[in-house]
Amino acid sequence: MSEPRTGVLCASGSLGLTPMHPESYWAAVEDGPDAIVADAGSGDIGASYLGSGARYNPVEWELHDLRLMLTAARRLGVPMLVGSVGGAGTNGSVDRYVEMVKQIAAEEGLSGFSLASIYAEIEVDELARLAAAGGVPPLGAAGPLEEADARRCDRVVAMMGVEPLLAALDKGADVIIAGRCCDDALFAAVPMHRGHDRALSLHMGKTIECGPLVATPVIMREAIAGVMREEDFLVVPYHEGQRCTPASVAGHTLYERLDPHRLPVPGGVVDLTAAAFEAHTDTVCRVSGARWEPADPYAVKLEGSAFVGHRALFLFGLRDPLSIANVDRMCDGIAVEIAKHFGEAGDGRYHLNFHVYGRDAIMGEREPLKQIDAHEIAVVVDVVAPDPGDAQSIAKMAKYASLRVHYPGKLGTAGGCAMLADEVLMPSMPVYEWVLDHLLPLDDPLAPFTIQLETV
């Protein structure tokens, strides 16, 4: 038997990405939600944040959003949940977020609440041992995980389902800071804890986890709520310029998923074949019809990140039509010059890619249009090398060569390109790559996720 109604407030579609807008948020808080929730990460941001542990957001913005959530949740006496913290949901990010919550609590004079941290990292040695035993089946990969691929990973997280969150709520957690977590589960946890249907709760979670992306027009960082009822849920906007219509909500069901009829989550699939989207009012949409299809065995998705190297970029532009016509010859000449000093690209010492903006820099080999119509183009020389000194020197060699490389009929002999700056650009974060596209079967959905509680 469920509570008749459970309101879940999505405070931000991505905590800390840019600061939340307080006006619609406080309007939503006035409605008395039963949980205040925000996702703080994504697989989209790439493997480098997982591998390096670098911060995805400015700490001031994370503090801003956490402060709004914590003060309202404590005032209402309802659970606050934040998942996939820090962008990638690493253990280090969980610890950092826990410290921020304590700092805010001290500054705001809030105490007497139970704070849960849930960790989602998997030891590489443990994963390698499971892989060696053939125990890590593919999600989209061609086959089961090989031990050597497991060992390539520098850091691995498992995407938790709703069970660890429910366990923390059972233990009386008022605030949950979770590592890598299925977004849908994060928002479904409190409704399920209050007895609502699993499939409907997860569909509600999928619907509101990106906040105002579900509304029309999209105005980011505004508050959205999902209100669970016994047979359906409502999607409610709080910015006066936004509406949640059947078209906007059904359309958002498609977002970032492979199949709109089937939403795979830890432990099963939410079947939306019979889902219905109807106007409840002019601005509120009513959704029903989700069904649960359990998976056997229960499994969670793995994400693993492996170090590739350090990146150095050199960016140059071309305006001379003859230079533009010869851009491939220029790039080949640059590559030859680099190879004279550093050996061939791709032999382990460095990777070299040329991105020709104005032609196919965005779509690469998928680009159907191969001719250049622009009167100016840009070329980004993209160097990645395990040794940062190599990366920098190779990009500097590209700079030198781009000025001097020859092609037939060249007129501009004083310097063959326009440099954005007479330096190479070196991003501060190393390059990592995704390694795992696999599942971790679990006898116990809680097993790899450590839950710690403390009283603040």
Add this chain to the structure above:
Amino acid sequence: MPRLAELAAEISSKNAGAFCLTFDIVFDTRERYEQVKRAGVISAERIAELYGMPVEQVLGVVEFDQGNAFKIAVRRERPSGSVGETDVFGAQQYAPLLDIEIP
């Protein structure tokens, strides 16, 4: 013949996880959705041809009647953010869909 861009309310692309790309084509009205559906021009073969990829790389083309929408999923050539990446979020990969002609 109208182009898809003239009939659809939304045409977009985005990663679905690190290994796949997904395309959403959403219509404002049931009539326009049905018009495109009847034309039969949005198929795995057509997507493979537009993107120069083997048809096996197209994971699915789904008609989502509840949302007046088509959902297309393809396997990426390499995981998002790998060396050589051109579009980390996959957010500009929909452009070739705009000019599909609807008979």
